[in-house]
Amino acid sequence: MAVDPRIAIIGLGYVGLPLAVEFARKYRTVGFDINEARIQALRNGHDHTLEVADQDLKSVTTDAQGAKGLYCTNILDEIRDCNFYIVTVPTPVDKHNRPDLTPLYKASETVGKVLKKGDIVVYESTVYPGVTEDECVPVLEKVSGLKFNVDFFAGYSPERINPGDKEHTVAKILKVTSGSTPEVAEKVDQLYKSVITAGTHKAASIKVAEAAKVIENAQRDINIAFVNELAKIFNRLEIDTDEVLQAAGTKWNFLKFRPGLVGGHCIGVDPYYLSQKAQEAGYHPEIILAGRRLNDGMGEFVAHEVVKLMVKKEIPVKNSKILVLGITFKENCPDVRNTKVVDILKTLKDYQTNITVYDPWANPDEVQHEYGWRSVQDLGDDCEYDAIVLAVAHHQFKDLAFDKICKKSRVIYDVKGMLPKTAVDARL
Numbered sequence: 001m002a003v004d005p006r007i008a009i010i011g012l013g014y015v016g017l018p019l020a021v022e023f024a025r026k027y028r029t030v031g032f033d034i035n036e037a038r039i040q041a042l043r044n045g046h047d048h049t050l051e052v053a054d055q056d057l058k059s060v061t062t063d064a065q066g067a068k069g070l071y072c073t074n075i076l077d078e079i080r081d082c083n084f085y086i087v088t089v090p091t092p093v094d095k096h097n098r099p100d101l102t103p104l105y106k107a108s109e110t111v112g113k114v115l116k117k118g119d120i121v122v123y124e125s126t127v128y129p130g131v132t133e134d135e136c137v138p139v140l141e142k143v144s145g146l147k148f149n150v151d152f153f154a155g156y157s158p159e160r161i162n163p164g165d166k167e168h169t170v171a172k173i174l175k176v177t178s179g180s181t182p183e184v185a186e187k188v189d190q191l192y193k194s195v196i197t198a199g200t201h202k203a204a205s206i207k208v209a210e211a212a213k214v215i216e217n218a219q220r221d222i223n224i225a226f227v228n229e230l231a232k233i234f235n236r237l238e239i240d241t242d243e244v245l246q247a248a249g250t251k252w253n254f255l256k257f258r259p260g261l262v263g264g265h266c267i268g269v270d271p272y273y274l275s276q277k278a279q280e281a282g283y284h285p286e287i288i289l290a291g292r293r294l295n296d297g298m299g300e301f302v303a304h305e306v307v308k309l310m311v312k313k314e315i316p317v318k319n320s321k322i323l324v325l326g327i328t329f330k331e332n333c334p335d336v337r338n339t340k341v342v343d344i345l346k347t348l349k350d351y352q353t354n355i356t357v358y359d360p361w362a363n364p365d366e367v368q369h370e371y372g373w374r375s376v377q378d379l380g381d382d383c384e385y386d387a388i389v390l391a392v393a394h395h396q397f398k399d400l401a402f403d404k405i406c407k408k409s410r411v412i413y414d415v416k417g418m419l420p421k422t423a424v425d426a427r428l
Helices: 016-024 036-043 054-060 102-112 131-144 182-193 206-237 241-248 270-280 287-296 298-312 341-350 364-371 395-399
Strands: 006-010 028-032 069-073 084-087 120-123 153-156 175-177 200-202 321-325 354-358 385-390 406-414
Touching (some): 054 069, 084 102, 102 120, 120 182, 131 153, 175 206, 206 241, 206 298
Parallel strands (some): 084 120, 175 200
């Protein structure tokens, strides 16, 4: 490890900020982000993602001259004296579900402008095997004029952040590390080991570390797709899926996955990265893409089931009032990226229903910007709903007085299995 690690974190989102805070407890750390408003909010001691508590952020914040601690900036020159650059930008897919490496290219260009001899660039963004060395490194070389593995070096340490999880925080999750040479791999491993209390696993190569990350979420995606398909089957057989899973779960080696919407920036995206690389290599992945197709269709399935239940109860669907509880991609978290709740909304809208989206966690402006839907953080006095879809298991929804906000003849559909079975008409 470098005698005096001076760390720059490139991208201060859900992944970058918690990591920067951990490093800042021990080293001088500069957090860099192109979003000026984000930098100002962090300097004021507030993280809108809620991944870092205000008191924790303020406890490590320092000024530009601090010997250790976190200094946040959007000025390139203020990361020029760093020797470890850790890139934590998003890796989304486009509208055709193809990997979009644009944020990585731009981040690599940024780092390339300040790269010096002896520096190490570590990528944490989820990618398919080969992206670090085949896509990012050439950008670093071109912009900096330096030669890879002679003048500068690279590493890969996949992020394992679980948004909203206050138990499995960054320091408590074992970290996979790697480097472009054996010596650099050891330096990268020692740097992370110095702040990750759960320890590290040094992978054999950068490509191995990249592959390990992308299959973690592909595996979960496939397992959830399996139980989602079971839910559809048992729905037709009029068997309670939850009761089946409870019974099967009594066996010691049964994997306890539950059906649901699969969104977010990891499980709903990463399999497409692996599929892209597989197809470039001449192999068409069948199970991975089948799982993606099935999971991507669950929002539409839920909406159709709600409509069926309304028809059975002779509740007019057209112009009905439907309340959708939650629009974030997971519970107790403000992150709306790649939420699959919008698939429920789109399908219900096709039936000309009047939809209210209530989510006390989501920023209404962000929901409007990302999806064109209006959400509210308070229900207000408008009630008398014909149907309620509990789409996200925010803790605030446990104590909702459904009898007060619903008509006497109504449908309640619980996507998350959060409510007692006797209180709902159906669960996924």
